[in-house]
Amino acid sequence: MSSPRSRAFRGAPLVAATLAWGAMACAPDPDVAPESRAATATFCADVPRWQYSDLDRVEVGNDWFQAYRVAPRVYAIHEPFQFQEVISYLILGDDGALLFDTGMGIGSIRAVVAELTDLPVTVLNSHTHMDHVGGNAEFERVLAMDTQFTRVRALGRPNAEVRGEVHESALCRPLPAGVTEDSYHTPAFEIDAFVGDGDTIDLGARTLEIVAVPGHTPDAIALLDRGAGFLWTGDSFYEGPIWLFAPETDLEAYRTSMTRLADLAPELTTLFTAHNTPVAQPSRLLELADALDAMFEGIAVGNPIPGGVEFVFEGFSILLRRDQL
Numbered sequence: 254m255s256s257p258r259s260r261a262f263r264g265a266p267l268v269a270a271t272l273a274w275g276a277m278a279c280a281p282d283p284d285v286a287p288e289s290r291a292a293t294a295t296f297c298a299d300v301p302r303w304q305y306s307d308l309d310r311v312e313v314g315n316d317w318f319q320a321y322r323v324a325p326r327v328y329a330i331h332e333p334f335q336f337q338e339v340i341s342y343l344i345l346g347d348d349g350a351l352l353f354d355t356g357m358g359i360g361s362i363r364a365v366v367a368e369l370t371d372l373p374v375t376v377l378n379s380h381t382h383m384d385h386v387g388g389n390a391e392f393e394r395v396l397a398m399d400t401q402f403t404r405v406r407a408l409g410r411p412n413a414e415v416r417g418e419v420h421e422s423a424l425c426r427p428l429p430a431g432v433t434e435d436s437y438h439t440p441a442f443e444i445d446a447f448v449g450d451g452d453t454i455d456l457g458a459r460t461l462e463i464v465a466v467p468g469h470t471p472d473a474i475a476l477l478d479r480g481a482g483f484l485w486t487g488d489s490f491y492e493g494p495i496w497l498f499a500p501e502t503d504l505e506a507y508r509t510s511m512t513r514l515a516d517l518a519p520e521l522t523t524l525f526t527a528h529n530t531p532v533a534q535p536s537r538l539l540e541l542a543d544a545l546d547a548m549f550e551g552i553a554v555g556n557p558i559p560g561g562v563e564f565v566f567e568g569f570s571i572l573l574r575r576d577q578l
């Protein structure tokens with residue numbers, strides 16, 4: 254792993270019971286219950302990660318979140334105290350703002366966004382897993398991909414399915430006032446309009462292009478600012494263990510999509526990713542494509558971990574079920 258920190262796995266306690274990923278990626282220890290791993294100092298000792306110390310922090314009133322100016326008129330809105338370490342992005346133009354993901358829905362991301370901009374805000378999600386749509390219901394204008402998966406996820410998730418996300422073992426600090434383990438859920442949200450591959454969003458002096466990258470989920474997208482050379486990758490790539498074991502993941506489609514992103518790499522200056530740390534080099538996309546080739550061709554060898562297999566590469570890894578390759 255490239256990180257000097259001991260924590261390699263971005264989470265453990267909440268994955269579906271059918272796939273008990275409990276292991277730290279670099280030091281699998283199947284005898285330790287996931288809950289106790291997450292509660293150990295390796296999870297909480299160093300959040301936010303050391304990479305944030307180089308970034309331009311912007312103080313916001315709600316200390317559940319931390320905001321960073323990661324490029325001119327681009328803010329990363331991080332939730333470092335919950336094991337997902339998810340990152341949403343507020344992207345400003347002259348006339349409007351796009352909020353790319355809304356996080357866990359544990360704190361009010363709308364309040365944070367209101368501190369950062371007066372512009373009208375449109376929400377678009379990198380995909381509709383619960384750690385990226387938790388604040389959608391706080392906004393009036395939500396764009397979405399037109400997939401059945403998206404429509405189902407827009408119905409929200411009940412407390413019983415997501416309460417583990419706010420169990421004390423998943424947290425590094427107390428929940429914000431008004432949120433409890435018994436009340437937490439993912440609210441349903443209204444979709445204002447559907448978007449698709451190649452559609453553009455004109456924010457005024459900044460145009461964002463939607464790149465459909467089905468694989469991690471059917472509705473996964475990347476967001477491209479060709480003018481700046483920025484690509485927001487969602488969960489398709491980040492520097493950590495990339496989860497590709499969910500039932501809705503299509504590994505073949507993911508490989509095709511990542512080949513497409515790798516082809517964009519020469520045009521890019523920066524990747525903005527959705528977990529752990531916000532900024533990555535575009536060359537990572539080439540490394541990811543090569544990694545997938547090595548996996549599919551049987552050259553890369555996975556390490557067995559509880560319930561699955563982890564393929565470890567420099568700076569990232571890929572987690573699969575045993576039956577996926």
Ligand SMILES: [Zn+2]
Nearest residue numbers: 382384488527
């Ligand atoms: Zn995620």
